[in-house]
Amino acid sequence: MSEPATAPNSNKGLRPQDLDAIALRRQSRRLARAADAPWLHGEVARRMAERLPLIKLQPSRVLDASPALGASGDVLRQAYPRAELLWHEADPVLAERAAAARPPGWWQKLRGGTGGRVDVLPVSPEVELLWSNMALQGCADLPGVLGAWQASLAVGGFVMFSALGPDSFVELRPLYAREGWGRPAPDWWDMHDIGDLVLKAGFADPVMDQERLRLTWGDADRLIADLRALGGNVAPDRFAGMRGRRWRAALASQLEALRGADGRLALTVELVFGHAFKAAPRIPVSAETQVSVETLRASLRKSRSGGSV
Numbered sequence: 001m002s003e004p005a006t007a008p009n010s011n012k013g014l015r016p017q018d019l020d021a022i023a024l025r026r027q028s029r030r031l032a033r034a035a036d037a038p039w040l041h042g043e044v045a046r047r048m049a050e051r052l053p054l055i056k057l058q059p060s061r062v063l064d065a066s067p068a069l070g071a072s073g074d075v076l077r078q079a080y081p082r083a084e085l086l087w088h089e090a091d092p093v094l095a096e097r098a099a100a101a102r103p104p105g106w107w108q109k110l111r112g113g114t115g116g117r118v119d120v121l122p123v124s125p126e127v128e129l130l131w132s133n134m135a136l137q138g139c140a141d142l143p144g145v146l147g148a149w150q151a152s153l154a155v156g157g158f159v160m161f162s163a164l165g166p167d168s169f170v171e172l173r174p175l176y177a178r179e180g181w182g183r184p185a186p187d188w189w190d191m192h193d194i195g196d197l198v199l200k201a202g203f204a205d206p207v208m209d210q211e212r213l214r215l216t217w218g219d220a221d222r223l224i225a226d227l228r229a230l231g232g233n234v235a236p237d238r239f240a241g242m243r244g245r246r247w248r249a250a251l252a253s254q255l256e257a258l259r260g261a262d263g264r265l266a267l268t269v270e271l272v273f274g275h276a277f278k279a280a281p282r283i284p285v286s287a288e289t290q291v292s293v294e295t296l297r298a299s300l301r302k303s304r305s306g307g308s309v
Contacts, residue, residue, distance in 0.1 A: 017189045019140050023234040025091075028138070031069055031231060032097045038230045041134045042071040044162050044271060047211070048133060049075040051273065055158060059083055059128030063118065063152060066135035068094035068101070076131060086127065088118040122151035129158060136163035137188050138231065146201035153278040159203065165210055165270030166190045169227075172267070175254050181239040191272045203276035211271045216264035220252035223265050 062080055064072055064087045076085060089095035099117060130149050139145050149159055165188060172184035191208045198206040217223040258265045
């Protein structure tokens with residue numbers, strides 16, 4: 001399901017969302033060659049899109065962050081057919097996949113012949129919606145990414161994102177522990193921690209929620225293949241040896257413990273959803289504050305043009 005583990009930085013220690021960066025790059029390149037985006041991501045994109053009607057703002061510029069594996073192009077185009085649709089991929093290999101997946105004319109209002117591609121964040125001019133589907137679980141620097149997102153949003157705009165939560169595949173933990181195979185997945189950020197980081201990044205009014213899905217399979221081989229299609233195991237302290245046929249056979253045998261009363265193998269997937277807004281910057285106030293009329297007028301113009309929610 002993944003490559004041999006590399007030793008984590010002993011000075012850093014393990015923490016939630018501590019990922020093996022080398023394994024993460026390898027998995028990204030493997031997924032970039034896949035015929036389709038991971039099978040779960042399209043369903044999560046649809047569930048995210050169901051939340052869009054709750055937001056009154058109709059964005060004229062939308063940025064899809066990490067679209068190569070996000071399976072979100074169709075839902076964004078349907079939700080905002082008149083918007084300028086942009087995209088950004090930090091990984092160059094995934095960026096090639098994203099560019100190849102956009103046929104001519106797919107993206108609205110092409111920017112200088114780039115097909116809506118944004119090479120570096122923050123984007124300028126700013127966007128009213130920044131969307132990211134199922135990418136944050138592969139993000140080694142979440143505070144940095146959130147900061148770039150916040151800087152890419154216009155005042156009054158909003159961010160919407162989804163990710164795997166820490167209880168995903170929880171049923172595998174005792175199985176792996178019993179066999180001495182390390183962690184079956186990283187300890188991903190939980191909903192509350194992400195919400196705190198969103199606030200620290202300067203967003204306003206964050207709303208976080210979660211869903212749990214119970215996924216079932218008829219046999220272990222299909223389960224293993226589907227987990228691999230989601231990205232493999234990039235936990236730093238995963239099983240350190242090479243995974244050959246013998247290890248795969250042992251895993252398939254152990255997975256039989258997941259078979260329920262309906263005769264199917266079952267795993268839990270926790271989905272974390274969030275959205276937040278970019279508020280107008282506040283004017284610093286001290287015991288005695290001097291503010292120019294120009295500053296007050298500029299602040300008022302920004303607040304009036306920020307849109308309603």
